Amino acid sequence: MRSMPTDAHIGAKFVVDRIVDMIRGAMRDAAREGALSDDAWVGIGLGSPGPLDRETGTVLETPNLGWRNFPLRDLIANSIGLPAALDNDANAATLGEWWQGAARGVDNVLGVTLGTGIGGGLVLNGEVYHGASDVAGEIGHTTIDSNGRKCACGNYGCLEAYASGPAIAARAVEGLHAGAPSLLPDLVDGDVDRITAAHVSEAIIAGDTYAAEVMRDTAKFLGIGVANLVNILNPEMIVISGGVTRAGDHLFGPLRSEVRKRAFKVASDACKIVPSDLGDTAGVIGAAATYHVARIGPL
Ligand SMILES: [Zn+2]
Known part of the structure; x- marks a missing residue:
């Protein structure tokens, strides 16, 4: 490639x-x-x-x-x-995972890509669902807090404003400014404005408890958005992709439990939440x- x-x-x-x-x-x-x-x-x-x-x-x-x-x-x-x-x-990306990746053989799947923004795609009954004007599946711009953070789309409280790469970094930096002890500043020679979501993952791997907390919050925000979709669509699988998935169980553990907490049990029991097979x-x-x-x- x-x-x-x-x-x-x-x-x-x-x-x-x-x-x-x-x-x-x-x-x-x-x-x-x-x-x-x-x-x-x-x-x-x-x-x-x-x-x-x-x-x-x-x-x-x-x-x-x-x-x-x-x-x-x-x-x-x-x-x-x-x-x-x-x-x-x-x-x-969702069609790719359905055709050749993690969601092979699955009829109903939601794909979520965590990157600069948050992309979403739906394959329903084996076909990409586009909606009335090709905008279906935009989970990144569903509202998770009516008075929340400003999003690049102009709205407030979108999932993307909490769990995209830049949003994860911004929340991490806010906590550092508030005095949270962390390895993160050491990873950027003290210039906290250079912190990215990749640094947060790196700090987690190095055992940083503050970075793990930032990721746990990210998973909870993501879980709110995903639980809404689980209740609306009752999908069999949700495939999560993007660099943030490198955080592994620090992301997927709290994400799965947040979805279990918020969605109907019969819907969350039927839904596997897995990392992408095909990556980029x-x-x-x-x-x-x-x-x-x-x-x-x-x-
Ligand atoms: Zn938005």
Whole structure:
């Protein structure tokens, strides 16, 4: 797999150029290794932050990238000379886990990606559920506190404002400013503004009780959002992905118990909460699956 940083500040056109370069590079590598010839390629699957319009292949708005009404699908299809299909990145990741990963053979699954934001995707009865205007599954922007923290989407109290990577770091730093004893400042040479969610995981592994507490709170917030979805959808599985899952049982233990506490017993008993199998490749594998479903047929 190839990857490059998004670098939102370089502008949408340059992000597209990078994606096109990476697709061409992957095609060249496959040809060189004799894996696939140029005429074997049928199309391109794309996963992007949303909300977006699958019909027109347009990304409507991305708070974290600053795109607006951006015709991503056709720009890439025209540059490469192959048809393309576009879906939300978290939908693609969930479809990837359902097709090839942790949720193989599971009919109803909720995927939650913890990263810069919190993405969510739903596979219901073996198909991605898109809703009326392709925005279904946005668990990151469900409200868990009516008077809560400000979210990048403009709302207050969204789950993303508590349990995304930057939100975990922000809560950790607030506690440090309030005087909590911790190893965290040592990991950033005392410059606490540089603390990230990865540092919190690192401190937990080093035995830091404050960092473990920050993660326990994260799991509880996440558990509130997940329990709501468990009661609404009664899924068989919830797949959690993203760097934060490196915290292992420090995340999954309190997450599972919070969901058990809040959701109906029959619903939480039926639902496994598991880490992703495919990690960062879930979205890539799922994007290929998205193309297949959109242009060729069911998987
Ligand atoms: Zn929000």
